[in-house]
Amino acid sequence: xxxxxxxxxxxxxxxxxxxAADTYVVVLALPEMVGAVGVSTExxxxxxxxxxxxxxxxxxxxxxxxxxxxxxxxxPVLVAALxxxxxxxxxxxxxxxxxxxxxxxxxxxLGGGGLVPATLALxxxxxxxxxxxxxxxxxxxxxxxxxxxxxxxxAAVLAVADWRMIFVINLLVGLVLAAAIHALRDPSxxxxxxKRDPSxxxxxxKRxxxxxxxxxxxxxxxxxxxxxxxxxxxxELQRDLTWGQIFIPFAGDGRWLTPVGATAMVxxxxxxxxxxTARRPLVDGPSWVRSMRDADLGGALFLAVALGGVIxxxxxADPKIQLFADQxxxxxxxxxxATLALxxxxxxxxxxLVPRGALRRTPAWGAILVSFFIGAALIAALIDIPLFARTTxxxxxxxxxxxxxxxxxxxLPVGAVVGGYLTRRFSAGLIxxxxxxxxAVGFVLMAxxxxxxxxxxxxxxxxxxxxxxxxxxLAPVNAAILASTDDDxxxxxxxxxVVARMVGMLVGISALTAIGLRRYYTYLxxxxxxxxxxxxxxxxxxxxxSDLLAGAGxxxxxxxxxxxxxxxxLAAACALVVFRGAxxxxxxxxxxxxxxx
Numbered sequence: 001x002x003x004x005x006x007x008x009x010x011x012x013x014x015x016x017x018x019x020a021a022d023t024y025v026v027v028l029a030l031p032e033m034v035g036a037v038g039v040s041t042e043x044x045x046x047x048x049x050x051x052x053x054x055x056x057x058x059x060x061x062x063x064x065x066x067x068x069x070x071x072x073x074x075x076p077v078l079v080a081a082l083x084x085x086x087x088x089x090x091x092x093x094x095x096x097x098x099x100x101x102x103x104x105x106x107x108x109x110l111g112g113g114g115l116v117p118a119t120l121a122l123x124x125x126x127x128x129x130x131x132x133x134x135x136x137x138x139x140x141x142x143x144x145x146x147x148x149x150x151x152x153x154x155a156a157v158l159a160v161a162d163w164r165m166i167f168v169i170n171l172l173v174g175l176v177l178a179a180a181i182h183a184l185r186d187p188s189x190x191x192x193x194x195k196r197d198p199s200x201x202x203x204x205x206k207r208x209x210x211x212x213x214x215x216x217x218x219x220x221x222x223x224x225x226x227x228x229x230x231x232x233x234x235x236e237l238q239r240d241l242t243w244g245q246i247f248i249p250f251a252g253d254g255r256w257l258t259p260v261g262a263t264a265m266v267x268x269x270x271x272x273x274x275x276x277t278a279r280r281p282l283v284d285g286p287s288w289v290r291s292m293r294d295a296d297l298g299g300a301l302f303l304a305v306a307l308g309g310v311i312x313x314x315x316x317a318d319p320k321i322q323l324f325a326d327q328x329x330x331x332x333x334x335x336x337x338a339t340l341a342l343x344x345x346x347x348x349x350x351x352x353l354v355p356r357g358a359l360r361r362t363p364a365w366g367a368i369l370v371s372f373f374i375g376a377a378l379i380a381a382l383i384d385i386p387l388f389a390r391t392t393x394x395x396x397x398x399x400x401x402x403x404x405x406x407x408x409x410x411x412l413p414v415g416a417v418v419g420g421y422l423t424r425r426f427s428a429g430l431i432x433x434x435x436x437x438x439x440a441v442g443f444v445l446m447a448x449x450x451x452x453x454x455x456x457x458x459x460x461x462x463x464x465x466x467x468x469x470x471x472x473x474l475a476p477v478n479a480a481i482l483a484s485t486d487d488d489x490x491x492x493x494x495x496x497x498v499v500a501r502m503v504g505m506l507v508g509i510s511a512l513t514a515i516g517l518r519r520y521y522t523y524l525x526x527x528x529x530x531x532x533x534x535x536x537x538x539x540x541x542x543x544x545x546s547d548l549l550a551g552a553g554x555x556x557x558x559x560x561x562x563x564x565x566x567x568x569x570l571a572a573a574c575a576l577v578v579f580r581g582a583x584x585x586x587x588x589x590x591x592x593x594x595x596x597x
Contacts, residue, residue, distance in 0.1 A: 007184060008075070008122070008181060008184045009119070009122060009123065009126060009135060009139075011177055011180050011181050011184070012078055012115065012118070012119040012122060012139075012181065013119060013138060013139050013142050014142070014177065015078070015081075015082060015115050015119070015174075015177045015181075016115050016116055016119050016139060016142055016143050016146065017142035017143065017145060017146035017149070018146065018170075018173055018174075018177070019085060019108075019111070019112030019113070019115050019116075019146070020112070020142075020143050020145075020146030020150070021146040021149045021150035021153055022054075022085075022108055022112055022146075022150060022170060023054065023055075023058065023109075023112070023146075023150055024150035024151050024154075025150040025151065025153055025154045025166055025170075026050060026051065026054075026105075026154065029154050029158060029163040029166060030050065032158075032162065032163040033050065033101065033163050034050070034098075036095070036163070036164075037095060037096065037097050037098050037100075037101055038097065038098075049098065049102045050098075050101055050102060050105055051105075052311060052312055053102040053103075053105045053106045053109070054105040054106065054108060054109035055109060055311050055502070055506070056106060056109065056308050056311055056312075057088075057105070057106040057107060057108065057109025057110035057111075057112075057113060058109035058110070058112055058113035058502065059109075059113060059307055059311060059498075059499055059502045059503070060303075060304035060305075060307045060308050060311070061110055061113070061114075061300060061304055062113045062114070062116070062117060062495040062498060062499050063300060063303055063353055063354070063492050063495045063496060063499065064292070064295055064296075064297065064300030064303075064304075064353065065077060065081065065113065065114035065117060065118070065491075065495065066117030066118070066121070066491035066492040066493070066494055066495030066496075067295035067296065067300075067353055067354075067489075067491060067492040067495075068291045068292065068295045068491070069114075069117055069118040069121055069491035070121070070295075070488055070489055070490065070491040070492060071291055071294050071295055072287075072291045074118045074119075074121055074122040074125060074491075075122075075181060075182070075184075077114060077118040077491075078114075078115060078118045078119070078122075078178075078181050079178050079181055079182045080114070080288075081110075081111045081112070081113075081114030081115045081118065082111060082115070082174045082175070082177050082178035082181070083111070083174070083175075083178050084107055084110055084111030084114070085107070085108055085110075085111030085112050085115075085170070085174045086111070086170070086171050086174030086175045086178065087107055087111070088104045088105065088106065088107025088108035088109070088110070088111055089104070089108055089167045089168075089170035089171040089174060090104070090167075090171050091103055091104030091107060091231075092104030092105055092108065092167045093164050093167040093168055093171065094227075094228060094231035094232060095231070096231055096233075096255070100231070104167075108170070111174070113498070116143065116494065116495070116498045117491045117492070117494040117495035117498065118491060119139055120136070120139060120478055120482070120490070120491075120494035120497075121482075121490040121491040121494055123135045123136055123139060123482075124482045124487070124490045125487075125490075129482070129483050129583065129584070131424075132420075132423075132479055132482060132483075132584075133419070133420035133421055133422070133423035133424050133475055133476075133479055133584070134417060134420040134421055134475075135420070136420055136423075136474075136475040136478045136479055136482075137416040137417045137418075137419050137420025137421070137423075137471075137474065137475035138413075138416065138417060138420070139478075140416050140474035140475050140478060141412060141413035141415075141416035141417065141471060141474065142413070145409055145412060145413060149409075152403075153166070154166055157169065212280075212282065213274065213278050213280055213281050213282050215274060215278070216271055216274040216275065216278055216281055216282045217282060219267050219268075219270045219271035219274055220267075220271045220282065222263065222264075222267040223264050223267035223268040223271055226260050226261075226263040226264035226267060227264040227268075229246075229247075229260045229264075230255050230256060230258070230260055230261045230264055231255075233247060233255070245259070246258060246259040246260040246263075247259075247260060250262075272285070294351060295353065296349060296351055296352050296353035298345060298349070299342060299345050299346060299349060299352055299353035299354075300353050302338050302339075302341050302342035302345055303338075303342055303353065305334065305335070305338035306335045306336075306338040306339045306342060307335075307499065307503065308331075308335070309331040309332055309333075309334045309335025309336075309338065310331070310332065310335050310503055310506070310507070311503075311506060312327075312328075312331045313327075313328035313329075313331040313332050313335070314328070314506040314507060314509075314510040353492065354489075354492055354496070355488075355489055355492075358485055358486065358489040358492070358493065359485065359493065359496070361484040361485070361581065362484075362578050362580075362581055363428070363480045363481065363483070363484035363578055363579050363580075363581055363582035364480075364481050364484040364485050364493065365578075366480070366574065366575075366577070366578020366579060367477050367478075367480045367481035367484075367497055367578070367579075368481075368496050368497060368500040369500070369574055369578065370432060370473075370477055370571050370574050370575050370578065370579075371477055371497045371498075371500040371501045371504065372500040372501065372503060372504035372507075373436075373504060373567050373568070373570045373571035373574060374436065374470070374473055374474075374477070374501060374504065374567075374568075374571050375500065375501035375502060375503070375504025375505040375508060376504040376505065376507060376508025376511075376512075376564070376567040377436070377439060377440075377443070377470075377508065377564045377565075377567035377568040377571065378470055378501075378505065378508075379504075379505040379506075379508045379509045379512075380443070380508065380509070380512055380560050380561060380563070380564035380567075381405075381408060381439075381443075381466060381467075381470070381564070382405070383509055384512075384516075384557055384560045384561065384564075385404055385405055385408065385446075385463070386401045386404060386405060387401070387557060388446075388449065388454070388554075388557045389401035389404040389454055391554065391557065392449075392451045392452070392453075392454060392554070393451075393452070393454045393455055404454060404463075405463075407460050407463040407464055407467065408463045408464070408466060408467035409467065410464070410467070411463070411464040411465075411466075411467030411468040411471065412467040412468070412470055412471040413471060414468060414471060415435065415467065415468035415469065415470065415471020415472045415474075416471040416472070416474045416475055417471075417475075418468075418471070418472060419431055419435060419471060419472035419473065419474060419475045419476055420475035420479075422472070422476075423475055423476050423479050423584050424584075427579060427580070427582070427584070428476035428477070428479055428480040428483075428575070428579045428582045428584045429476075429480075429575045429576045429577070429578070429579030429580055429582070430576070431472055431473070431476045432472070432473045432476045432477060432480075432571070432572065432575035432579065433572040433573070433575045433576045434469075434472060434572075435468075435469045435470065435471070435472025435473035435476075435572075436469060436470075436473050436568045436569070436571040436572035436575065437469070437568070437569070437572050438465055438466070438468060438469030438472065439465075439466050439469035439470050439473070439565075439568045440469075440565040440566075440568035440569050440572070441465060441466075441469075441565075442462050442463070442465045442466025442467075442469060443466065443561045443562070443564045443565035443568060444561075444562070444565050445458075445462040445465075446462060446466070446557075446558075446561040447558045447559075447561040447562045447565070448558075449554070449557075449558075450554065451554065469568075473571070473575075476575075476579070476584065477497065477575075478494065478497060479582070479584040480579050480582040480584060481493050481494070481496075481497055482494070483582050483583050483584045484581070484582055484583075508564075508567060511563070512559075512560045512563040512564060513560065515559050515560065515563050516556040516557065516559040516560040516563075518559070519555045519556050519558070519559035522555075
């Protein structure tokens, strides 16, 4: 392999990590974000759409994007996903109300989620089956690390600037990565991708440079500039007697029913028309429409509704008091109806979203099941280890509590690379099972932690053991599904694994939190505490009351860790059964070293 394809894969992996970090980047910035759109900190529950909107974009359309990557190629999808991610970052930066902020986060999720299946499929394109272990391990590792780096990145930016700077950085990074990935498509770089016929592999050089569509670029520039004025509404311009008139609504008080708003909308419409009518448009509209049609847009919409119902049912619930949101059963009912419609649609359409027989092999559909249980267990580590630290040794610092995950995070990528290496020598089922058993042992040890455990050395070993175990399991799962599916469905197959893990995380955190809360309330019934005003009459007594609260919270976290251990054991058992036929092994360690370097 030449240096340039490795650079291409490296840039794609960086993009995946950055997009994954954006999943949780709002954790610390959320109060400031909702305050900027007129929601008080006492009404933070109204901020749920900011999080669920991102998750909807990230998960709901993932299979469609993966399928388009199968039909159209990996690099075009990577570039398009980064551009959408950057656009979402821009909209979020300029957001002035809750709908605009949710729309921006949705676009960020849509672009960020699209990077994952295209990158995993790119690994399958660039490496033969027996040499995918290490690169898959690297991609899997950076994806999971990014999910936890997000809050730390947000904290670092908030220490020197306001929340909008987070998304300005996202915008710049997204555009730079898109340009860099696109630039690698030159005559010296070949993009290897599978066509619909899995026996055909095409090596395609980049086409000669085309002169840009200047008129389309002008329409786009006008749309962006006028749209920015609609979002920002600079006070200096509004007070000006001449320029202020462009912000006066034609009717009502809407921002878009103004001369500048109408300019933005008309310019945007003209840009879209140009994309479909120009000989060499900036965006080839007809080609992308054909790709979406061929990828089964209808089936993708049914699946999006089905996944969206599940996401909303769990993501909008208050984990402190409920498993589902108040409308959760309605969401799940809609999800069930959409699932039934999807099944009927897939049986009737000639070109289904998931081609018939694509997941027919046991390791293929088994990887989706294993990924679900891994996600359910993994979320307990990502969420509840910092919560345990906040309850016990870092009661006054959310940042220090989050940093307790560093040991877990250091071990996870090491385990991922080792797991990818071992996939060359041993079965994917065995490696996955060993990794998840290690994670389960780590959770069992966590379930025995007391109020001072995080200050001792054995907690370091426990976190390293758990993180290393999860790392071991990541690459074999991806390797198994890529080895058990045809080349022309690698994108959609990879997307299904990611969707399963994300749904597992959502269901897992809701179910495990519900179990933990039941343990918490049971503890309070057996150990009633006096009111704070009766106990906290001095610094020493306040510390005693804080210790009492910690004593009530520890059993809750113990229950969550125990439930996560069960999920990890289920993942291990499933992997041993369903991955028996996955052909991921080889007998040349030297090739693995060359593949990794």
